Amino acid sequence: MSGDDFDQRIRSALGDDQLRANFHAAMQGFIERRAAQFPDPEDLQRRRDRAAAIREHSLRRLPELLETLERQLTANGICVHWARDAGAANRIVAGLLAERGIGKVVKGKSMVTEEIGLNDHLAAQGVQVIESDLGEFIIQLAGEAPSHIVVPAVHKNRREIADLFRRHIRGVEVTEGVDELTAIARRELRHQFATAGAGISGVNFLVAETGTLCLIENEGNGRMTTTVPPLHIAVTGIEKVIPKLEDLPPLLDLLPKSATGQPITTYVNLISGPRPPDELDGPREVHLVLIDNGRSRIQSDERFIDTLRCIRCGACINHCPVFVEIGGHAYGSTYPGPIGLVLEPQRMGLDRAGDLLSACTLCGRCGEVCPVRIPLPKLIGRLRRFAVEPAEDGATPLAGQGSQRRALEALLWRIWAWVYAHPRIYGGLAWLLTRSRRWLPQRIGGWSRYRSVPRPASRSLHERMKQRRRQ
């Protein structure tokens, strides 16, 4: 990702009125539905406190919890794999499929598999991957990436989806009815579940004490994916672990309410192992791939550990005034919006993703809605600093630290600081600006594209106050 590409994508998103209308309508809907779930502000703050404490506590004890988790999962018959990075994770999944000669898999919605590029990797190995979540199914047909972490096809309206179905699925009638469209997708997917050799899913929470995988969803496709094929491979980040089963309800309460304004998801799957010998359904094998991909580095950095509290609800994204204007694809990253601004530069390096940090006004709304109280604006500000300030002696630098520093910009800020740290110099400059106010430029870069240029007053407040004192 380079800054120019980002600018390009922003411009094309802003030029697409339909796209912006789709996002405005959808995000507004989420905002209103979320608000309706939390009628009592004080109660909401208490719930956020509790959820934040659970996540924070879990992260502090991460290594220990992961050990317990592995022990319990193994005891439950779930096979645990550790992947250091994206490549390792992809190889593990591809290897499991190849060993069993599996050529077709169904997949539930999972952002972490987007993060590691699993679909492309499997396709290159000749494995057919079928996305079973309706939104993912749609963007797979369109050959696109998700534009939102919770609702991946939210950038498309009904007409666009109907078009897509007509072009890609044989025998589809012209329809824009949501029920009809869903029925078409369901029909297409049904036989895939029966014939797939494996189901791949993400995980929302990992319960260490009991060795349980918790997966929530609305369409039942997650349950099908994890129970119908003979092999279930769950893939997730190491930060998803929580200590106990009793820690689950407070998080399960806030996640769907914050995400889509639902009181609870239609399905809450608690997976505790493969099918026992005397039972008739469930997969014969369950594997869990635990991905680090930069997470343990973030966990060990006191300044940024809060990033990992995230439960991927998307509330920060729904409420972001920048996201709603440009949509998810413009970011060019796996995770868009405020959490993307915080996560991606840490994951990919400030040199590769630091340009995202400019896409924020620091309005603070994300921090206000985050159910686990991640101080998103503060983290964005902190990352902006590391993007332009080289590491001090002795400090461990972030990846790509200082890479966004531009000589001219740095010089302007130095001049600014010099002026404002020296009252007499500022006074002289203010005198000059107020006296030349009529001749100052009327066009200043991006500012005057949308706004007239403010004109200094005839006398500064300093001058007025000085004069007043003399009277």
Next chain:
Amino acid sequence: MKPRRVHFFATCLIDLFAPRAGMAAIELLEQAGIEVLYPEGQGCCGQPAWNAGYRREARRVIEAQLALFPGEEPIVVPSASCAGMMRHHWPEAFEPGTDLRALAHERAARVVEWSDFMVREVAPDWPRVAEGEAVVLHDSCSARREMGVAGQARVLLEAIGAVVREPEGAETCCGFGGSFAVKQADISGAMLADKMTAIEATSAPTLLSQDCGCLMHIGGGFGKRGRSLCVQHVAEFLWQRLMPEPMS
């Protein structure tokens, strides 16, 4: 008991672009019987560089301000975003355990946003000189969230009888964001367009806010379109309605 004396930190934008707003805020304090100290050497709270990531530069400017506010008087600031910077970020600018950090903490704790100060400490008993006059109020994001003082400007305006309208989507940022307005000018412009539409829909002839940054941005947007909306800081509007004498 209301304080007898306050420090006034005018902010860089007001000093250069809206001194009448600063003067109005000062005179309304004085009219309530409060002595206003205006330290000569004041400049900027440091926010522009701080938010852009240039923290060393911000620190230099903050350091220059710290010495200007001795004593125990509240430091009144006619801008919620600058007040937010001073209250929440001044201490962060310095290493823990240092004298500057302690000093920044002490200063930060005394910072109060102007409209909040007027409502809570002054509770002015103003005549209803603007009975029925419609205005649209833009509460800035800093007023709403960082400082939690949204609503105070409305209290003051309603005290003189003004009818305060709120634009639809009032909680949404106007798109100013300091250097964001220049660095991401196109996104900022799109956000501005949404905000202007919501403001115009209220059909109030006057746009008010407690933050001059937002006003420069939104007012500039209307200016560019050639609209004749009156755009003012809350203090200036109140002053114009309340004070019989022309401004000194």
